[in-house]
Amino acid sequence: MQKYWTVFRVNWQNALQYRGPTAISILGNLLHILVLLYLWNAIYQSEQSLGDYSLSDLITYYILQLLINSMVLSYISWQIGTEIREGSFSNFLIKPVNYLHYWFTINLSGKLFEGLMISVVGLIMAGVLADYITLPDNLTTALHFAFAMILGAILAFEFDFAIGILAFWLVQIDSFKYMLQYGMFFLAGALLPLDLFPMLFQQIAHALPFRFMVYFPIRIFLGKETQPYEGFMIAGLWIVGLYFILQFGLKRGITRYEAAGK
Amino acid sequence: MSAIEVRNLNKTFKTQKKEAGLKGSLKGLFWRETLYKEAVKSVSFSLEEGELVGFLGPNGAGKTTLLKMLSGILYPTSGEAQVLGFTPWQRHRDYQRQFAIVMGQKNQLWWDLPPAESFLLNRDIYGVDHRTFQYTLDEMVELLDLKNLLNIPVRQLSLGQRMKCELVASLLHQPRVLFLDEPTIGLDVISQEKIRSFVKSYNRLKKTTVLLTSHYMQDVEQLCERVLVINHGGIVYDGPLTSLSNRYIDHKIIKIRFAEPQSATAPSNLKGIVEWDKHHALLKIQKKEVAQITHKLLGDFPIEDLSVEEVEVEEVIRRIFEERPDTENF
Amino acid sequence: MGQTLRRYFALYRSFLSHNLKNEMMYRVNFAINVGLDIFFTTVNVIFFAILYGNIETVGGWTFHQTLILVGTVGIVREMAYLTFRKGFLELGEYVRTGNFDVMLTTPMSTASHLAFRHVSLTESLGEGLMGLVLVGYGFSHLDQATWISIPFYVLMLFNSLAIYYGFCLMVSSLVFWLIKSQELNTVIYYFMNTARYPRDIYHGLGKAFFTFLIPSSLIATTPATLLTGKIDAPLMALSLFVAAGLLSLGLFIWTRSLNHYGSASS
Numbered sequence: 102m103q104k105y106w107t108v109f110r111v112n113w114q115n116a117l118q119y120r121g122p123t124a125i126s127i128l129g130n131l132l133h134i135l136v137l138l139y140l141w142n143a144i145y146q147s148e149q150s151l152g153d154y155s156l157s158d159l160i161t162y163y164i165l166q167l168l169i170n171s172m173v174l175s176y177i178s179w180q181i182g183t184e185i186r187e188g189s190f191s192n193f194l195i196k197p198v199n200y201l202h203y204w205f206t207i208n209l210s211g212k213l214f215e216g217l218m219i220s221v222v223g224l225i226m227a228g229v230l231a232d233y234i235t236l237p238d239n240l241t242t243a244l245h246f247a248f249a250m251i252l253g254a255i256l257a258f259e260f261d262f263a264i265g266i267l268a269f270w271l272v273q274i275d276s277f278k279y280m281l282q283y284g285m286f287f288l289a290g291a292l293l294p295l296d297l298f299p300m301l302f303q304q305i306a307h308a309l310p311f312r313f314m315v316y317f318p319i320r321i322f323l324g325k326e327t328q329p330y331e332g333f334m335i336a337g338l339w340i341v342g343l344y345f346i347l348q349f350g351l352k353r354g355i356t357r358y359e360a361a362g363k
Numbered sequence: 364m365s366a367i368e369v370r371n372l373n374k375t376f377k378t379q380k381k382e383a384g385l386k387g388s389l390k391g392l393f394w395r396e397t398l399y400k401e402a403v404k405s406v407s408f409s410l411e412e413g414e415l416v417g418f419l420g421p422n423g424a425g426k427t428t429l430l431k432m433l434s435g436i437l438y439p440t441s442g443e444a445q446v447l448g449f450t451p452w453q454r455h456r457d458y459q460r461q462f463a464i465v466m467g468q469k470n471q472l473w474w475d476l477p478p479a480e481s482f483l484l485n486r487d488i489y490g491v492d493h494r495t496f497q498y499t500l501d502e503m504v505e506l507l508d509l510k511n512l513l514n515i516p517v518r519q520l521s522l523g524q525r526m527k528c529e530l531v532a533s534l535l536h537q538p539r540v541l542f543l544d545e546p547t548i549g550l551d552v553i554s555q556e557k558i559r560s561f562v563k564s565y566n567r568l569k570k571t572t573v574l575l576t577s578h579y580m581q582d583v584e585q586l587c588e589r590v591l592v593i594n595h596g597g598i599v600y601d602g603p604l605t606s607l608s609n610r611y612i613d614h615k616i617i618k619i620r621f622a623e624p625q626s627a628t629a630p631s632n633l634k635g636i637v638e639w640d641k642h643h644a645l646l647k648i649q650k651k652e653v654a655q656i657t658h659k660l661l662g663d664f665p666i667e668d669l670s671v672e673e674v675e676v677e678e679v680i681r682r683i684f685e686e687r688p689d690t691e692n693f
Numbered sequence: 694m695g696q697t698l699r700r701y702f703a704l705y706r707s708f709l710s711h712n713l714k715n716e717m718m719y720r721v722n723f724a725i726n727v728g729l730d731i732f733f734t735t736v737n738v739i740f741f742a743i744l745y746g747n748i749e750t751v752g753g754w755t756f757h758q759t760l761i762l763v764g765t766v767g768i769v770r771e772m773a774y775l776t777f778r779k780g781f782l783e784l785g786e787y788v789r790t791g792n793f794d795v796m797l798t799t800p801m802s803t804a805s806h807l808a809f810r811h812v813s814l815t816e817s818l819g820e821g822l823m824g825l826v827l828v829g830y831g832f833s834h835l836d837q838a839t840w841i842s843i844p845f846y847v848l849m850l851f852n853s854l855a856i857y858y859g860f861c862l863m864v865s866s867l868v869f870w871l872i873k874s875q876e877l878n879t880v881i882y883y884f885m886n887t888a889r890y891p892r893d894i895y896h897g898l899g900k901a902f903f904t905f906l907i908p909s910s911l912i913a914t915t916p917a918t919l920l921t922g923k924i925d926a927p928l929m930a931l932s933l934f935v936a937a938g939l940l941s942l943g944l945f946i947w948t949r950s951l952n953h954y955g956s957a958s959s
Contacts, residue, residue, distance in 0.1 A: 121867075121870065121871045121873075122871055122873045122875070122876040123876075125867070125871070125876045125877060125880060126876040126879060126880075128880070129876070129879050129880040129883050130883075132880075132883060132887070132907065133883045133886070133887060135899070136887040136890060136903070136909075139890075139894045139895050139896075139899055140751065140890050140894050142894070143751060143752045143893065143894035144748055144751055147750065147753075149747075149748040149749060149750075150747075150748075151744075151747045151748065152747060276725045276726070276728070276729045277725075279729060279733075280729060280732050283732075283733065283736065284736075287736055287739075292740055293740060293743055293744065297743055297744075297746070297747055298743055299743070299746060302743075376957070377957065431794065434794075434797075434798050435797065435798060436794045436797045436798065436955065437955050437956070438952070438955040438956045440956075452955060454797065456800040457800075459798055459799060459800035460800045462798075463798075464795075464798055466791060466794070466795075468791075469790065469791040469792060469794070469795065471792065471795045473711065473715060475715050475718045475719075476711065476714055476715055476718075480711055480714060483707070483711075484707055484708070484711050487703065487704055487707040488704065488707075488799050488800065488801055488806075489799070489800060490700070490800070516718075
């Protein structure tokens, strides 16, 4: 356990070195959200509405999306891909560290760091937009939301890790990865709430596990999902199932990597 | 008129101190201590047109910083420099057309294209007319024996071949001043030799003023009559390579081979012993005592062979650099 | 002046031909890039299709008009990749590897050298072509489209390119302080992405902000407004004014940043 704690700490130290870039990246996200707020506001001003969402629901949706983008969605596959492609993955083969657990720690540490940063921004925003924010009205909802976020973060990590270790089999996959990631986020409800989709898309998105990363936790927060237990169970099953698949895939990947003799 | 004239040039960098540990990093988020590093300290020298001068110094001595200032990449903190009558950091186009800098570890050739393509691009950037370009290119291809490499993608060339092409790319506009920053770094011995002989003959042929940095002693030894030794940002020696040892080294090396085995332990009455065994000995002796000690040795021991040698230049340089211990924080 | 322009035009041609030769080396990459672009543009269109499945107009813009906005962003992006974008995108890398130092020593303006260094036809070709298709499709579905508006549209495309360039100069200048350019590129990416939404969604302070400080609201809306048949002279004048202002500001900041680089880097 100690070694993973060290990894966690060093990663924070590293992140702190880049205060400038971090601030800029938050600023960029903020402006993006700001534009979307104007967009929704314009739509609701002309007395239209999107599904069963009120304006404050939508604004809350996108502020939470900002939070989720930092705390839940994972982007480590880029580094994993580079490590495998350029051969620095070999360093792990000689260390008593499980690659999956190692990256889980890095990701966890990174997500908490970013989350802390973005929470400050999010709170300020929520303060400014207080009139437009829908808050959960009871503790149970808040707890459900927190739990859903954790499940979402683990799932997002697992999928991203899977994309990362594809590099064992495919050499130049950056573009492919972009598509997978973007498609995944789209089906997770990161761009638009899933129930605004046409019926067929909705059914597809509902059958896939990606919705647990964005759409599901936000629905809970908005009080539109009061009995989320079935969702928790399905997400939990995916997490466990994927864990075994990933460990298996990692083992196969390493065998392949060693055979290539990099 | 001298080609390069440098007076009292200084360059101080500001860096921020980073503390170790998570606590230090957190502190660094809000407050960082600023440190100053004097990379170049009141440097003055001048070069005549056509001279080939070597800059000698360990890593971090300030060689590259100095070259970058003379190329106009960096501004000095204070001081003056004139190259071909221009102040480099004004980045005057007419100056830029007349000099070139080659940095051994950086490449300007296009990785995936044959070098010939990069040459064409440089021709256009420097506005060289087509006939002059062709003539210059042919001449250098001949000198460097590159004929068969011009149409092979750069990524398939060896390090030495790549360096030769870098040189060609930088010389197409026939610069009057050439800065070479570690041109032989990382190359094998044969390539090093070829680059050296090219620089030497090019300098003779074109009367180009060349300022070269290297931490390979041989580069400087073979190419330059005059050296500037730089350490901790300041010039500590400026003059011919040959008098460097006279100035800094006050001893010579005496090597002895005994005619018959001696005792394995060195005699205690003899000073300056570096090595001693039954058959050989090596002594480091003050110059003024050489004659006297040699005489004594020849009298006291059965000697088959004795030689008195100058300390190698490399050793001389090491002495200079060790003379002033590093007291800074870097 | 004319001579300088001619020289830079010749230099551009030289750089472009070198880059094209370079891109030919990676034909597979080319196909992948185009495919990727088409994928992303399609997702964007789907986004608006879903949105318009629930509502009629956004800030007074219909679905077909919005397609013109989306397409215009694609066209401006491709124009930018053909002239400067990729070089600025790679600035951080050039600074780190020292290639930027070489650019400082050549007898060319540093901003042009950086811009021309990696002019790319294929990097954004897919989005550019999709953009043309979307603009064409949207245009053919307009009620009051006139052919006269096309030259105005093209003129304003170039004006948007100038705004984009000015913004790029401004933001990329920060590379000399941060050394990392990835986050800055994300900001520029968002800048163009949010340009897809019509300017009419903004009001009050926000409108001023997205017009003068971060003029993303003008990039697509100005050309598209003209194409939809409304010769909106004040909007045109505003866009031209902002472009001129931003270019000057961008060049000013860029020059100051180069000075900073010269005195602070090692």
